[in-house]
Amino acid sequence: MRDYREDTGLKGIGVVACDMDNTLLADDGSMPEGMEGRIRALDEAGIVFAAASGRPLYTLRDMFCGLEDRMAFISDNGAAVVLRGKVVYRSLLEPAVVRELAEFTLGLGAGAPVACGLDACYVRECDRGFDAVFRRFFHSVAYVDTLDDLYERHGVDVNKFTVYLPGADAVSVRDEAFAPAFGERLSVTCGGAVWIDVMRAGVDKGTGLARLCERVGVSPADAAAFGDTDNDVEMLELAGHSYLMANAEPRMEPHARFRAPSNNERGVAVVVDRILSARGERAAGRAS
Template identity: 30%
Template sequence: MRENDRVTSATRRPETPASTVLPRLIATDLDGTLLHDDKSVSQRTIAALAAAERAGVEVFFVTGRPARWMDVVSDHVHGHGLAICGNGAAVVDLHGGPGAHRFVKIRDLALENARDAVRMLRDAAPGTAFAVERTYGLHLDPVYPSLHMEAPETVAPAEKLLADDAPDADQPVLKVLAYHDRIAPDDFLTLARLAVGDRATITRSSPSALLEISGPGVSKASTLALCCAERGISHEEVVAFGDMPNDVEMLTWAGRSYAMGNAHPDVIAAASGRTVANNEDGVAVVIERLLAGKA
């Protein structure tokens, strides 16, 4: 078995007993996890993050969001200022604050793999609409719906967006988005994974049938594992939080993990513990217990 296979395994890890030893790193998803539904960060959560850092625990934000959508948490990273974005496609330094984020690691989706994934999904699920996420902008199929908070850089068929001479072709492709308006979200994910196979990693974080396609072996878990290895941190020393299928591998990999009260059933099955919902500050609840030696 390859190392990436171990990192991204979706087999549930046995529950880790409660310990009074603090973790060295907290890894938390954002939307549906750390953030309230209105995308705010509560004062309780801000205080819990700050307390964790004062206790010597690093906090990583691990999200499907692109780097340019990270302004909402830039003021709450307390010193180290690192985030894993795009489901593991990029590690971003947030030290400069809003508008000054810097890429420190990129794990892109090769053009050949992206083109293959688009072709395979068009064949397997006619009517699929695509978007291409590059480092600094979003590019859309003409039929792709208005799902995101920004205007596209370019509108053209996905094949043209992925051509060698495409607009912004000098920027790496971080992920391809695929949307279908007539297939149930979990069914679309299963169909896409079967169709595309090992040409790409496919997951989802949206309640709709919107899939996120990354490079082979690229996930929140695998990039988090790389970052932890660089710091000499083992998976047993990590506590992770999440709510959607794109969090499953990370929750499985971490020594301790918590599904939110609002989590997808697959996330509940993968995590070793559970906390209350995002709107009830579920991440802060666990951090407070960790710091008090009660989790």
């Protein structure tokens, strides 16, 4: 894998898509200092910055408060795409599929099921013990008796079904249980060690990025993408300038062209500064 400094042609980049956890965010959950200024500078240079995450839209909006009209969101692993405050794409799971996934998860006895909508996530009351974990990723949490009738009783449209695995065995549970049961008709991925995410077939960060690129008239070859784990694979493989974080597991290396410094080394900010420099721009607040 080549070093990020070997990437050329940065002047033509029109979209920058960036995963959040363990990519943009350091291990302590903080963003790089001056990231708001960099996003504004990208926007002024005609480059769309997109936060691409398994996190829901309302959480991402909170994390980038005041910047929504200057950037894009690829939320819920591509199940919702928002450009400058307007929803341009949304994918929903059928209520019957949500019931099936909830029943399957409970049958495994392996984790806590979460149904995700655009405005809140829905969790069974009996899983309230994980509230602190849920609220780190979902800023709006609603507790209900059951997930079986969310649409019928509450009118909730679900765009992603998530399972929290407190045993940090998401990859094995996906491979041994969810992928065999649902992989042929739904999109099944992992968001790190403790989350399994299920969306409609063909929905992932890669298709989310493709839809965003089409919307703004940028070829995926002129997109940059940053990621570290399984739910970033399709996005990294699509982008012409793909960067794997130095803190990613070695198994991720075949999916990206370049290696960026780690999340704790603020690798995304380092590469974004190179992209801005190629355009003759300078991020506000960037150290000289």
